[in-house]
Amino acid sequence: MNEERNGRREHGPILLSESQIAERVRLLGAEIATDYAGRLPLFVGVLKGAFVFMADLVRAIDLDVEVDFMALSSYGRSTETSGVVRILMDLDEPVQDRHVVLVEDIVDTGLTLSYLEEHLATAGAASVEVCALLVREGRQHDASHIKYVGFELPPAFVVGYGLDAGEYGRNLPYVAEHIQ
Numbered sequence: 203m204n205e206e207r208n209g210r211r212e213h214g215p216i217l218l219s220e221s222q223i224a225e226r227v228r229l230l231g232a233e234i235a236t237d238y239a240g241r242l243p244l245f246v247g248v249l250k251g252a253f254v255f256m257a258d259l260v261r262a263i264d265l266d267v268e269v270d271f272m273a274l275s276s277y278g279r280s281t282e283t284s285g286v287v288r289i290l291m292d293l294d295e296p297v298q299d300r301h302v303v304l305v306e307d308i309v310d311t312g313l314t315l316s317y318l319e320e321h322l323a324t325a326g327a328a329s330v331e332v333c334a335l336l337v338r339e340g341r342q343h344d345a346s347h348i349k350y351v352g353f354e355l356p357p358a359f360v361v362g363y364g365l366d367a368g369e370y371g372r373n374l375p376y377v378a379e380h381i382q
């Protein structure tokens with residue numbers, strides 16, 4: 203599988219359709235707008251995977267917001283975690299005293315997330331909450347601190363809606379299982 207076919211590579215079953223995602227993102231946006239009313243939250247997207255989710259999420263929030271991005275490396279081009287997180291690109295502006303919403307594509311072991319939460323807390327953020335499009339079931343030590351969750355996901359490795367496998371699949375408008 204995974205061969206070229208009409209210029210597109212194949213993927214497995216679609217797990218989340220475009221409309222399912224759109225509806226969930228709309229609800230998350232409404233919830234966040236209520237929670238952050240009267241504040242100017244800073245949305246920090248984790249590149250590259252969160253870029254699509256981030257773009258849709260901030261437009262679903264009826265509040266003034268600011269956005270920034272960080273790029274990390276923990277997986278390289280492999281589908282298994284290396285257990286090492288490195289900052290490839292840091293934030294433009296200081297997060298001191300800011301209410302930060304960390305936007306993640308998928309939380310698997312939670313390693314990337316704990317690293318980032320600590321990094322932002324150390325940098326003096328007034329608060330840090332997490333908004334993850336996907337959370338893989340049963341893989342984290344403690345998932346209770348992930349405040350905004352799009353969907354819980356079974357063990358399959360997925361592509362689409364920003365998520366890739368070796369850079370393939372980021373522009374698929376849905377989330378599908380990746381075929382190794």
Ligand code: 5GP
Pocket residue numbers: 248251276277283306307308309310311312313314315358359360361365366367
């Ligand atoms: P964690 O540090 O929580 O184990 O891993 C989180 C990161 O691993 C995500 O931000 C994402 O880059 C990558 N990742 C984990 N599971 C998947 C998956 O199923 N598909 C893709 N494309 N990336 C994943």
